[in-house]
Amino acid sequence: MVTTDNNELQDCYGWLAAIHDPEIPVLSILDLGIVRNIELLSTLNQEGHIRVTITATYTGCPAMDTIAMLIKMELRNKGYKKVEVERSISPAWTTDWMTQEGKEKLRAYGIAPPDKRFSIPDNGITCPQCGSSNTRLLSEFGSTACKSLLQCNDCAEPFDYFKCH
Amino acid sequence: MTNASLVDLTLYLADSTLVLGQRNGDWCGHGPVLEQDIAITNITLDLIGQARSFYQYAAQLIGNGCTEDQLAYWRNEREFKNCLLCERPNGDWAQTILRQTFFSFYQRELFAQLLNGNDSTLSAIAEKSLKEISYHCRWSGEWVCRLGDGTEESHRRLEAATENLWPYVGELFIAAPYETAMQIDTAAIKKGWSDAIDTLFTEATLSPVSLSSTFMHTGGKTGQHTEALGYLLAEMQYVQRSFPGCEW
Numbered sequence: 083m084v085t086t087d088n089n090e091l092q093d094c095y096g097w098l099a100a101i102h103d104p105e106i107p108v109l110s111i112l113d114l115g116i117v118r119n120i121e122l123l124s125t126l127n128q129e130g131h132i133r134v135t136i137t138a139t140y141t142g143c144p145a146m147d148t149i150a151m152l153i154k155m156e157l158r159n160k161g162y163k164k165v166e167v168e169r170s171i172s173p174a175w176t177t178d179w180m181t182q183e184g185k186e187k188l189r190a191y192g193i194a195p196p197d198k199r200f201s202i203p204d205n206g207i208t209c210p211q212c213g214s215s216n217t218r219l220l221s222e223f224g225s226t227a228c229k230s231l232l233q234c235n236d237c238a239e240p241f242d243y244f245k246c247h
Numbered sequence: 248m249t250n251a252s253l254v255d256l257t258l259y260l261a262d263s264t265l266v267l268g269q270r271n272g273d274w275c276g277h278g279p280v281l282e283q284d285i286a287i288t289n290i291t292l293d294l295i296g297q298a299r300s301f302y303q304y305a306a307q308l309i310g311n312g313c314t315e316d317q318l319a320y321w322r323n324e325r326e327f328k329n330c331l332l333c334e335r336p337n338g339d340w341a342q343t344i345l346r347q348t349f350f351s352f353y354q355r356e357l358f359a360q361l362l363n364g365n366d367s368t369l370s371a372i373a374e375k376s377l378k379e380i381s382y383h384c385r386w387s388g389e390w391v392c393r394l395g396d397g398t399e400e401s402h403r404r405l406e407a408a409t410e411n412l413w414p415y416v417g418e419l420f421i422a423a424p425y426e427t428a429m430q431i432d433t434a435a436i437k438k439g440w441s442d443a444i445d446t447l448f449t450e451a452t453l454s455p456v457s458l459s460s461t462f463m464h465t466g467g468k469t470g471q472h473t474e475a476l477g478y479l480l481a482e483m484q485y486v487q488r489s490f491p492g493c494e495w
Contacts, residue, residue, distance in 0.1 A: 141375055142296025171300060172371030174378060202385070221282035222386055223289040231282065247378055 087125050094120050094132065097160055101152045105145050105226050108191040114139065115179025116149070118170055131164040132157055137175045139247070140227040177247050193229065194243040203230035203245050212237040252428035253366060254308050255328065258318070259425065259468060260369075261301035262329035265319060266476070267350055268294035269483050270337055279340055286386055290347065293379040300372045320487035324476045328423075331467035332415040334476040341404040344390040345412055351383040352443050353419050356436040364430070388447055395451025405453065413456055417463025426468075 098120070099112045111117055116136050124131040134153050138146045150167040157165045177196040185195035194210045205218045214236040224231040224242050233240045271291040278284025302315035332350060337343045358380060361373035394401040420437035441458055448455050466472065486493065 138296070138375075140293060140296060140379060141300055141372075142292035142294070144292070171375050172367075174371075174375040221286060222382060223282070223286035225285070227289050227292055 087122060090125055091120060091122050093160075094122065094157070097156055098134070098153065101149070101156055103145060104148045104152075106188070106191075106193070108187050108193075109184050111136070111149055111153075113181050113184030113187060115181065115184075116175060123164075126161050129164070130162040132162045133166040133168060135168045135170050137170050139175050141171075143227055175247070177244065180244075188244055192241060194232070194241055196244050196246045198246060201246060203232070203243055207232055207243050209234035209237060209239065210241055211239045217241075250308065252425040254305055255423075255425035256429045256431070257301050257305040257308065257369065259328040259330075259423065261298050261305060261318065262327045263333045263350075264294045264301065265298035266327070266329040266479065267333040267346070268292075268298060269479055270333065270335075271343070271347070273337055274343065287343070287347075290383050290386070293376075293383070297372065297376045297379070300375075304368050304372070316487065320484045324472050324480055325470045327472065327476060327480070328468055328470060329472075329476075330415075330418055331464055331473055332412065332419065334467070334472060334479060335412060335415060336475055338408065338411065339404055341394050341401065342408040342411060344387055344394065345405065345408040347383065348387040348391050348447070349412060349416055349419075349444070351380055351387055352440050352447075353416075353436065354380050355384055355443075356439040357431070360431060360436070366429075391447055391453075392451045395448070395453045402452070405451070409453065409456060413461055414464050417458060417461070418465045418467060420458070421463075421465060421468075423468035 095112065098117055099110045101111050103109045103111060103114055106114075116139060117134060118137050119133075119135040121133040121135075123133060134157070136146070136149065136153070146169070150169075153167050154165045180196065188195045189210045192210050194207050197207055200207055203219055203222055206215050207217055208215050209217050209232075212234060214234055216235040217232050218235060219230065220233050220240065221231040228244055228247065229242045230245055231240060232243050268291045271287050271294065274284060274287045275291075276284065278287055298319070299315055302318045305318055306313040306315050332346060335342075335346060355377070358373040358377050361369045362377065364370055364373075391405065394405045396402075419440070420433045422431060422433040426433060437458070445455055464473070
């Protein structure tokens with residue numbers, strides 16, 4: 083039975099917002115949109131049973147195991163005795179689920195956020211350093227599965243771009 | 248549709264992506280330039296991620312405590328159902344690129360059918376994988392053009408790769424019993440694949456090759472492999488066979 087303690091559920095979201103992607107530490111797992119659901123099966127003052135459903139960005143993303151472990155540790159620390167982390171694959175994760183705040187954080191960190199005008203990583207994506215659109219694609223595959231490598235023709239900085247997916 | 252056919256089809260998908268992933272993984276640290284080294288290993292990561300999704304599903308269907316690791320590490324080559332194309336050695340960069348192109352273009356056709364098929368889990372895995380496959384097709388297709396329409400040497404190497412790999416593509420379009428049972432339309436896959444490869448080869452200034460005029464090897468889908476697979480499995484499975492059940 084899922085309880086409807088909205089305050090406690092809100093607290094849970096707050097706690098998960100403190101967990102960051104190990105490969106892109108500027109983003110929380112909520113910013114990334116990989117937390118699909120939290121079910122409070124029994125509140126903290128009862129048995130403390132919670133289930134979190136997450137979805138992978140890319141099928142082979144090596145950060146998923148770490149993220150699942152971080153969620154378990156965080157919620158156990160908050161007092162839950164039983165923490166389940168379930169993984170769902172459908173619907174498939176999309177960068178549309180990334181929050182606006184997350185996109186701003188990425189830009190400030192030096193990673194160009196996904197830009198819907200470009201269905202593929204392409205020339206012309208805005209440089210997160212100087213804001214120029216005079217940029218070029220260096221490699222479609224970057225330092226992680228979710229990113230491409232680009233370079234700015236104006237400020238000459240190479241930069242990561244978080245691909246539309 | 249029987250459960251056995253569903254398990255076999257799922258294992259075919261798992262084994263093919265795992266074996267190609269293992270092959271591509273050999274390029275880690277050896278790519279021609281850093282960006283391309285990263286590209287081929289990123290594709291490898293996607294393939295192994297897809298393989299894990301399929302193995303987890305197969306393990307769930309088989310039941311009795313079966314795990315993805317058991318399926319990947321504790322089966323012998325006669326039990327592996329991967330298509331022969333995926334187990335062919337890396338050769339040079341041209342051969343690796345062409346093998347990836349042939350397989351990614353095939354995956355794009357096959358997974359589109361899985362996406363619209365009857366099994367909701369295979370459909371979900373296909374939906375997720377197709378996003379990745381579109382990158383793989385674009386990247387590997389661009390390389391075929393770059394090498395084919397490049398220098399005399401690169402063109403020659405890609406032609407040699409075509410000659411080496413072509414006899415292994417025919418198998419993709421001959422339905423194994425489990426594919427027939429699961430209503431995979433291999434004729435439609437063949438049509439979509441050969442149209443796309445013809446267009447690509449023309450763009451890459453390569454001579455078109457016919458699917459009907461070449462002798463084609465078969466057997467991988469039902470566990471009869473070339474000698475190459477045994478060596479690959481021996482290396483891949485070594486740690487689990489030496490230290491059963493080890494984890495880190």
